[in-house]
Amino acid sequence: MIRKIKLIVIGRIKEEYIECGIKEYIKRLKPFCNIDIIELKDKGIKQNSSFILNIVEKYNKNNIYILDEQGKERTSVEFSQFLNSLNGETIFIIGGADGISNSIKRSYNLISISKMTFTHEMARLFFIEQLYRAFMILENRSYHK
Numbered sequence: 001m002i003r004k005i006k007l008i009v010i011g012r013i014k015e016e017y018i019e020c021g022i023k024e025y026i027k028r029l030k031p032f033c034n035i036d037i038i039e040l041k042d043k044g045i046k047q048n049s050s051f052i053l054n055i056v057e058k059y060n061k062n063n064i065y066i067l068d069e070q071g072k073e074r075t076s077v078e079f080s081q082f083l084n085s086l087n088g089e090t091i092f093i094i095g096g097a098d099g100i101s102n103s104i105k106r107s108y109n110l111i112s113i114s115k116m117t118f119t120h121e122m123a124r125l126f127f128i129e130q131l132y133r134a135f136m137i138l139e140n141r142s143y144h145k
Contacts, residue, residue, distance in 0.1 A: 010096030071110030
């Protein structure tokens with residue numbers, strides 16, 4: 001099971017209530033994993049792609065996942081099993097307002113938190129909450145009902 005997660009995100013959180021939620025779930029995740037959030041300023045899809053590639057080039061391609069509505073959708077239980085199957089540091093990427101370039105999408109694994117479209121801010125909160133939920137499921141705790 002992964003214990004080290006790197007979350008690369010384009011754009012910063014502007015809404016205080018979303019920031020509070022993210023901080024709360026990161027605090028809750030501390031006993032289960034180390035999560036490092038790399039926040040990149042949104043410079044447009046082409047420059048964002050370059051920044052992302054510079055960060056991920058030293059990692060195993062199989063451990064890199066892009067959150068995208070076209071990706072594989074899982075239930076919370078399936079997502080916990082998926083996390084449990086991963087080894088090594090794993091990177092998840094959330095694009096900005098313009099998403100992620102198709103060239104990057106073709107190079108890495110795609111996963112989806114929903115077929116719906118969310119702001120990148122909400123996607124970040126939802127994804128971090130789902131990480132926490134997955135660990136609660138794996139630990140057989142009552143959070144997930």
